[in-house]
Amino acid sequence: xxxxxxxxxxxxxxxxxxxxxxxxxxxxxxxxxxxxxxxxxxxxxxxxxxxxxxxxxxxxxxxxxxxxxxxxxxxxxxxxxxxxxxxxxxxxxxxxxxxxxxxxxxxxxxxxxxxxxxxxxxxxxxxxxxxxxxxxxxxxxxxxxxxxxxxxxxxxxxxxxxxxxxxxxxxxxxxxxxxxxxxxxxxxxxxxxxxxxxxxxxxxxxxxxxxxxxxxxxxxxxxxxxxxxxxxxxxxxxxxxxxxxxxxxxxxxxxxxxxxxxxxxxxxxxxxxxxxxxxxxxxxxxxxxxxxxxxxxxxxxxxxxxxxxxxxxxxxxxxxxxxxxxxxxxxxxxxxxxxxxxxxxxxxxxxxxxxxxxxxxxxxxxxxxxxxxxxxxxxxxxxxxxxxxxxxxxxxxxxxxxxxxxxxxxx
Amino acid sequence: xxxxxxxxxxxxxxxxxxxxxxxxxxxxxxxxxxxxxxxxxxxxxxxxxxxxxxxxxxxxxxxxxxxxxxxxxxxxxxxxxxxxxxxxxxxxxxxxxxxxxxxxxxxxxxxxxxxxxxxxxxxxxxxxxxxxxxxxxxxxxxxxxxxxxxxxxxxxxxxxxxxxxxxxxxxxxxxxxxxxxxxxxxxxxxxxxxxxxxxxxxxxxxxxxxxxxxxxxxxxxxxxxxxxxxxxxxxxxxxxxxxxxxxxxxxxxxxxxxxxxxxxxxxxxxxxxxxxxxxxxxxxxxxxxxxxxxxxxxxxxxxxxxxxxxxxxxxxxxxxxxxxxxxxxxxxxxxxxxxxxxxxxxxxxxxxxxxxxxxxxxxxxxxxxxxxxxxxxxxxxxxxxxxxxxxxxxxxxxxxxxxxxxxxxxx
Numbered sequence: 001x002x003x004x005x006x007x008x009x010x011x012x013x014x015x016x017x018x019x020x021x022x023x024x025x026x027x028x029x030x031x032x033x034x035x036x037x038x039x040x041x042x043x044x045x046x047x048x049x050x051x052x053x054x055x056x057x058x059x060x061x062x063x064x065x066x067x068x069x070x071x072x073x074x075x076x077x078x079x080x081x082x083x084x085x086x087x088x089x090x091x092x093x094x095x096x097x098x099x100x101x102x103x104x105x106x107x108x109x110x111x112x113x114x115x116x117x118x119x120x121x122x123x124x125x126x127x128x129x130x131x132x133x134x135x136x137x138x139x140x141x142x143x144x145x146x147x148x149x150x151x152x153x154x155x156x157x158x159x160x161x162x163x164x165x166x167x168x169x170x171x172x173x174x175x176x177x178x179x180x181x182x183x184x185x186x187x188x189x190x191x192x193x194x195x196x197x198x199x200x201x202x203x204x205x206x207x208x209x210x211x212x213x214x215x216x217x218x219x220x221x222x223x224x225x226x227x228x229x230x231x232x233x234x235x236x237x238x239x240x241x242x243x244x245x246x247x248x249x250x251x252x253x254x255x256x257x258x259x260x261x262x263x264x265x266x267x268x269x270x271x272x273x274x275x276x277x278x279x280x281x282x283x284x285x286x287x288x289x290x291x292x293x294x295x296x297x298x299x300x301x302x303x304x305x306x307x308x309x310x311x312x313x314x315x316x317x318x319x320x321x322x323x324x325x326x327x328x329x330x331x332x333x334x335x336x337x338x339x340x341x342x343x344x345x346x347x348x349x350x351x352x353x354x355x356x357x358x359x360x361x362x363x364x365x366x367x368x369x370x371x372x373x374x375x376x377x378x379x380x381x382x383x384x385x386x387x388x389x390x391x392x393x394x395x396x397x398x399x400x401x402x403x404x405x406x407x408x409x410x411x
Numbered sequence: 412x413x414x415x416x417x418x419x420x421x422x423x424x425x426x427x428x429x430x431x432x433x434x435x436x437x438x439x440x441x442x443x444x445x446x447x448x449x450x451x452x453x454x455x456x457x458x459x460x461x462x463x464x465x466x467x468x469x470x471x472x473x474x475x476x477x478x479x480x481x482x483x484x485x486x487x488x489x490x491x492x493x494x495x496x497x498x499x500x501x502x503x504x505x506x507x508x509x510x511x512x513x514x515x516x517x518x519x520x521x522x523x524x525x526x527x528x529x530x531x532x533x534x535x536x537x538x539x540x541x542x543x544x545x546x547x548x549x550x551x552x553x554x555x556x557x558x559x560x561x562x563x564x565x566x567x568x569x570x571x572x573x574x575x576x577x578x579x580x581x582x583x584x585x586x587x588x589x590x591x592x593x594x595x596x597x598x599x600x601x602x603x604x605x606x607x608x609x610x611x612x613x614x615x616x617x618x619x620x621x622x623x624x625x626x627x628x629x630x631x632x633x634x635x636x637x638x639x640x641x642x643x644x645x646x647x648x649x650x651x652x653x654x655x656x657x658x659x660x661x662x663x664x665x666x667x668x669x670x671x672x673x674x675x676x677x678x679x680x681x682x683x684x685x686x687x688x689x690x691x692x693x694x695x696x697x698x699x700x701x702x703x704x705x706x707x708x709x710x711x712x713x714x715x716x717x718x719x720x721x722x723x724x725x726x727x728x729x730x731x732x733x734x735x736x737x738x739x740x741x742x743x744x745x746x747x748x749x750x751x752x753x754x755x756x757x758x759x760x761x762x763x764x765x766x767x768x769x770x771x772x773x774x775x776x777x778x779x780x781x782x783x784x785x786x787x788x789x790x791x792x793x794x795x796x797x798x799x800x801x802x803x804x805x806x807x808x809x810x811x812x813x814x815x816x817x818x819x820x821x822x
Contacts, residue, residue: 060746061745090739091739091742091770091772093771127738127739235724314645314725315646315817318817328537328649329646331537332647336469336646336647344504360504361539398814399814400818402725402729402814403810403813406725407733407811408733
């Protein structure tokens with residue numbers, strides 16, 4: 001279970017968020033979602049004081065829990081997350097802030113911690129105030145059910161789902177100074193993945209201890225090469241939150257930029273990379289998982305601009321859905337990314353077959369290429385011939401199912 | 412036939428491109444398109460020397476005819492357009508430039524004008540070289556058929572079509588110094604409107620005379636408020652071209668920034684505005700014509716950024732297709748446009764019904780609103796409460812038909 005570029009890691013596939021030492025999770029169905037027995041509230045809790053870091057949506061329209069958590073995380077001492085699904089608490093004005101604050105107060109009381117030691121996140125319908133009676137009871141129930149068994153971790157991964165069709169979680173165990181260190185994570189949704197249901201959420205736990213500033217830097221780096229490299233439909237949500245708690249229960253402290261930090265970063269990158277790709281694979285109506293590599297750019301930032309431009313083009317996405325090697329759409333999407341290109345230096349590979357070489361179509365075997373596109377995984381590689389800048393973005397296709405899900409739903 | 416903001420104009424709906432004095436058009440089927448009897452080549456010709464101006468795609472990957480015409484138009488003396496449909500002559504390397512140059516040489520010879528007095532444009536499949544034998548014969552046939560009858564103008568509008576389902580043309584007649592002045596135009600397609608068939612093309616003719624610099628300025632202004640305000644799928648083509656010829660045959664010369672110029676500009680704006688909207692109405696799979704007004708922005712440029720962000724969101728477009736007043740998608744699309752917003756000052760109207768007022772959902776009658784969205788025309792109005800900046804963008808919905816057209820086509 002290794003991938004190029006990653007250190008040796010042991011991969012854990014169940015109970016992931018409570019796999020690191022000293023973490024518990026508790027969940028409940030409290031009636032926010034319509035479907036009964038569909039978990040809609042959860043708490044992730046560190047038994048020990050811990051540091052925390054988080055990143056949030058850059059959307060100017062952001063939900064109340066994002067507004068509150070963004071302030072709280074600046075304190076840097078975080079040991080719990082309280083999360084509900086089924087209602088995003090977004091576009092809910094002052095009441096939204098009151099309700100998010102109330103969630104924090106109730107949870108802090110149940111967990112016997114300070115209100116500035118936990119973050120709140122919500123996902124679901126936009127523009128409706130939270131059913132606070134149900135939520136208050138739910139928080140108490142979730143806190144009462146806290147545990148570190150595999151089923152606690154699995155239930156937590158399910159409790160944050162909205163229209164996700166699959167639970168998305170992973171943990172990795174690695175050695176630092178001959179001691180076991182574990183990093184666990186759960187995630188849901190992508191962009192505005194669902195009808196009125198906002199949000200990509202990702203929660204991470206680890207049993208190393210780390211100063212807040214370093215933890216923040218690790219999370220930022222890891223997000224940059226994972227969640228910031230995926231796109232479903234280019235629509236950024238009001239509630240996106242990625243947050244991590246580091247509680248030191250492994251006995252390992254990472255406090256400087258050394259080899260230990262590099263090993264930890266690689267482990268974290270493994271987790272976020274896996275979770276980000278899991279979101280794309282579960283994209284609304286997705287039938288293809290598409291990797292877009294742009295190489296030979298002047299700058300890395302140019303490469304990612306072009307990769308995103310290709311990934312977000314509805315014409316490229318529909319061609320991928322149709323399993324059609326429509327290179328004209330790919331090349332022209334690269335051309336409007338806002339980066340200077342030289343057509344005569346530009347080449348394109350689809351599934352490793354060269355179809356456009358330095359500005360001219362090749363005589364490649366289109367039948368072989370089309371057949372190769374019938375698989376679930378498709379690779380697009382654009383070579384610009386301008387420098388050493390390169391980057392990768394992952395996306396999915398645009399299918400009839402996407403239109404069905406998003407047009408036939410009614411608010 | 413008047414609209415607010417426009418001067419008194421007489422609208423002409425047939426033979427439009429040859430409605431101004433001194434213009435002829437000639438068309439032919441020369442075998443570029445597969446469908447027989449589907450016109451695929453045309454010439455627009457001024458009987459008199461004239462000035463010309465043109466704007467082109469800003470895509471870094473641009474077709475050979477765009478590369479050539481961009482240079483030629485700098486000379487400012489233009490009296491003819493030679494256009495083929497069915498093949499874009501894009502991504503065709505050096506051969507593409509040779510072929511486009513050959514089209515110019517043959518046409519110039521037939522028309523007995525200099526090669527630097529005409530522009531060339533192509534639209535259709537990307538990545539295939541032109542069938543020059545057929546095109547050479549076609550240019551001669553088109554030149555031989557030049558005429559200024561209504562049917563010549565109508566045929567010209569059809570000769571530039573690719574997957575357009577409707578001919579798109581208009582002309583207006585207005586008075587300057589008590590003399591008739593006419594402006595005619597034809598257009599096709601939008602963005603990468605069709606499978607591998609690139610391009611928005613627009614050709615305009617007028618019988619005023621104007622110095623090139625002034626004509627260029629008029630065209631730029633008019634394009635900014637029309638073609639630059641529409642979006643189908645946000646995918647910019649390799650071949651977009653908007654070009655105008657002014658031949659002076661009306662006896663009216665406009666040489667300074669005065670009332671005459673304003674009247675002319677209004678007439679030109681009427682034509683480009685009509686043609687741009689016609690493209691949206693004929694967008695691939697479009698079932699809705701959507702006007703997005705953003706008002707109360709700090710700057711006009713902020714307003715258009717936000718309007719475009721809303722217009723290009725697949726989630727907004729699918730909601731419009733589903734006739735669903737899904738305001739959360741609209742507000743959140745505004746939020747990621749890269750413009751600072753204050754949610755508590757932001758309000759949203761759909762079809763003049765206030766659904767989101769200063770950061771909070773209203774108790775409006777959703778049934779009335781949903782019913783109003785069953786019409787073909789939908790208006791979205793976002794008020795930002797920050798200043799006087801405002802702008803408007805027109806777009807269409809994203810339907811199953813769009814996916815069908817673009818996924819089921821095979822290269």
